[in-house]
Amino acid sequence: MKIDEKEIIRQKEIMDKVKTKNPAGLLCKIVTLGCQQNESDSEKLAGMLTKMGYGFTEDSENASLILFNTCAVRENAEKKLFGKIGALKLLKEKNPDLLIGVCGCLPQQKVMEEKFKKSYKFVDIVFGTHSLYRFPEILYKAISDHKAVRDIADIEGEVSEGIPTLRSNGIKAYVSIMYGCNNFCSYCVVPYVRGRERSRDYRDILQEINELSKSGYKEVMLLGQNVNSYSGGLDFANLLKKVSDIEDIERIRFMTSHPKDLSDEVIDIMAERENICNQLHLPVQSGSDRMLEKMNRRYDIEHYMGIVNKLKSKIPDVALSTDIIVGFPGETMEDFEKTMELLKKVRYDTIYSFIYSRRYGTPAYDMPDVMSEEDKHKNFERMLELQNSISLEKNKALVGTVQTVLVEGLSKTNKLMQSGRNEGGKLVHFKGTNDLVGKFVSVKITEVNTWTLTGELI
């Protein structure tokens, strides 16, 4: 269901009220954790905050509002986050006017309610993913009533249009096409914290991308937990075609694709259309059918390899990445070796691999382990070693080639170099001037390491 337009207008009126209440020059620090969906949500938070008169800072000491947009996918990240929030208690004592907020997936979990009430009373604002559009009202209450506001809507989820957005750069943009997930993989909290799948109307998506194109954006990343099951008036293949027809959008990427839903039509369109990047993130999670069944992934390795082979035959230079869970409950050495075999067969460009982290409320939480923590860590290291060697070999094969790079600005690690990404999404460094930012350039690759390419502008 779409949030009523009147409600969005009401929130915009509240933004004006916050602006008149706030002294000029207030700064907010937004800390974004987790996936691209959270980054996209933070751009909306920043858009609303700008309308409410806030500027932005990285420095907690200078901030009037510190907002954590959180992720609930892994336990370690959660521990780190609570460490960071706890460390702000002292700052709050020194500066009682400081507002601290926590939003996103973490507070959306039922189990967190008590934790915030009991141990983090000094946190002023707590709201979940379903309340994002109500942020102005929540902030207004916290400022006016001087007491904590908790707003965790217990709903399946809705779609909201028209929320102001402050994008992090003017070159490439995240565009959410759908929210939530219906898949209930046994390890994952997403369906519980982001609700059931709902798609934006394709006309709203196309309008947003048309506006981005007119504002000079060159690249869009279509976002959803499972973009292949998009159903906002078109299927995903046809949405892709329409986005690809928009003038001046020269690169289109999308994520995440679920292997059970990726259609041949999507692969064909990727192969046909110049502006759809030859890059795909296709999470496999394990190379063992036994594990895939326990994970409730609803495909087997034969099906997965069928897709990989189709992709490679139709798009020979396709850059593939994946997610892998090491040490899922019940994983044996035999299962793990199957995942290693899969890495050797597919030869991904990149993998995002994690040791399994139990998440309360998911079916896998209570599943018994058969492998020691020590063995899981050893396996994890072995896997990284293997993948690093594959990534390096694949990058070495690019030495001497000319890559088209969309320039994003000075490299974060070497301020003498510009950086950008090639079509496959690989980071490329080269010497160049600032006026190249936002342009496509040709770079001849001269050196590589496991994660980046370096070259000369030609």
Ligand code: SF4
């Ligand atoms: S597809 Fe599975 S892993 Fe991905 S968000 Fe949905 S439940 Fe989580």
